[in-house]
Amino acid sequence: MIGRISRTELILRVSLLVIFFLFFMFPIYWMVVTSLKNTVDIFAIPPKWFFSISFENYWYIMSDDSGFLKKILNSAIASTLNALFTLLLAFPAAYSMSRYKTGGINLLMWFLSIRMIPPIVGAIPLFIIFSKLGLVDTFIALPILYIIINLPFAIWMIKSFMDEIPKEIDESAYVEGCSTTGVIFKIIVPLIRPGIFATLVFCFIMSWNEFLIAYIFTRKEAITAPVGVARFITERQILWGYITAGATLASILPMLLLIIFQKNLVRGLTLGAVK
Amino acid sequence: MSNKLTNILDIKRVKNYPLYMVIPAVFILLLLTIYPFIYLIFVSSHIWPISPTLPRIFLGFGQFTYLLQDPTFIESLQVTIKLMVIGVTIQIVLGTFLAILLSTKTRITSYFTLPFMIPVFISPVVVGLIWKFMFNYDLGILNYLLESVGIGAINWLGTPQNAFWSVVIIDTWQWTPFTTLIIKAGLDSVDPTPIEAATVDGANRFQIFRHVTFPSIAPIFTVALLFRTLDAFKAFDIIYIVTRGGPGGSTYVLGYNIWKTAFYQNQLGLAAAMSVIMIIIATILAFILVRIMKGLLERE
Secondary structure: OOOOOOHHHHHHHHHHHHHHHHHHHHHHHHHHHHHOOOHHHHOOOOOOOOOOOOOHHHHHHHOOOOOHHHHHHHHHHHHHHHHHHHHHHHHHHHHHHHHOOOOHHHHHHHHHHHHOOOHHHHHHHHHHHHHHOOOOOOOOHHHHHHHHHHHHHHHHHHHHHHOOOOHHHHHHHHHOOOOHHHHHHHHHHHHOHHHHHHHHHHHHHHHHHOOHHHHHHOOOOOOOHHHHHHOOEOOOOEOHHHHHHHHHHHHHHHHHHHHHHHHHHHHHHOOOOOO | OHHHHHHHHOOOOHHHHHHHHHHHHHHHHHHHHHHHHHHHHHHHOEEOEOOOOOOOEEOOOHHHHHHHHOHHHHHHHHHHHHHHHHHHHHHHHHHHHHHHHHOOOOOHHHHOHHHHHHHHHOOHHHHHHHHHHHHOOOOOHHHHHHHHOOOOOOOOOOOHHHHHHHHHHHHHHHHHHHHHHHHHHHHHOOOHHHHHHHHHOOOOHHHHHHHHHHHHHHHHHHHHHHHHHHHHHOOOHHHHHHOOOOOOOOOOOHHHHHHHHHHOOOEHHHHHHHHHHHHHHHHHHHHHHHHHHHHHHHHO
């Protein structure tokens, strides 16, 4: 599809891209804009394109009444812990599978098949088990459960970064008298540092955004941001101002991380299929 | 055999170290998947209320035979598959189209890639909420725009047919960027020589895509297709936020059905039986994916 294209077609292609750009960006724009309106402006018909910016939704969201900041903090704790747990488990496994082909292709595929399990299926038995252990609504429940979701991703991702380092580099280090630990920490780790960071960030974002497991395994104390936002839908009314403000706050961090780590994150999303 | 086992258990044997490095990951995943799976089958053979004080009654396969005759369950299975097939087809076709647009060789296109990735990386809850707001009949921006161009308001979430398609639109919005990224990566890696040769031979562009480009991106195409298929099979978040399975069961997907049965109607046993059926279907789908991926890896 590369070939040369005419000027008219170029213009056509770019304008189509602009239309799709609007389609993908408008909802996000509308969310942010709505969160900055006061209650009257949110419900104004016709919608107000220009309005005086009001932070009333954010003041409420950040007040102790709503407790939303606590939920953001809970999300941050769960996501950080999970990213660290996952990396600690994934790194040695990925190293072993990349350098020694441990378990061969079958082990790699077993990890992949874990990713295919619908989370709701695991949720029922794990809920009964976690209830018995008294782990429901604790800060440790979500970081552990998200290992199931993130570990297969992380292993594939780190392995795909390691596979790109030529084995000759390891071998020459061994010849120089370097130990295995030396090779791992002085050669592999520095070379795949961007990959390690991307893996951590990827696990962090996946945990941050997760809803179903968080919804089932938290009650009050450990509620995360997505569950908190969803709770603004009440029986009587839907509080759009608070919802859009909460949704914006919950999306800022993933979007910033995406901008910083974009290329390497895509690799995680596709289990290393896209390089 | 026993000799082999003592070798594996010998912690001083350097040859074992690669194995030991894999063990923690494998052990944790087995603990978190295999044990709960066996427990799931156990639960599925009982009437099992959430409250631990209520009695559990053993039924054997009773709940499975019930489910296979339960019209709600059959319907939710149908809705799940319908949503999966329609949604994924649209996302693949649109994704291919967008990937071709994005591989246009001008400086401007590179600025589009990042914004196109955003939907994939924000929470499905957020996505569902924004769209629910935009789909609102009286206050939604979409109906305002439609009315101002003279088309008239649409009851996006009010009728079974419309609600189904609204969910398809939301899913497409969030996941088309994913298929686009994968297919674009495929297009970028295509060797241009055969395309040039075919152009010289006078092939038109559709023929080139069909016979030259497509075969070389086919592997990565299957990756996109199958990843999306399995993820669409798990659908829950957007349904929960936007439609709660309604109206009239038109978006009552399996994931939502299981959640509601277990945690809303308090019937963990019945939900477990549904889960077993869901996991069987997912395994068949995953088996196909793994076979294809394995074939691709071995070809490399």
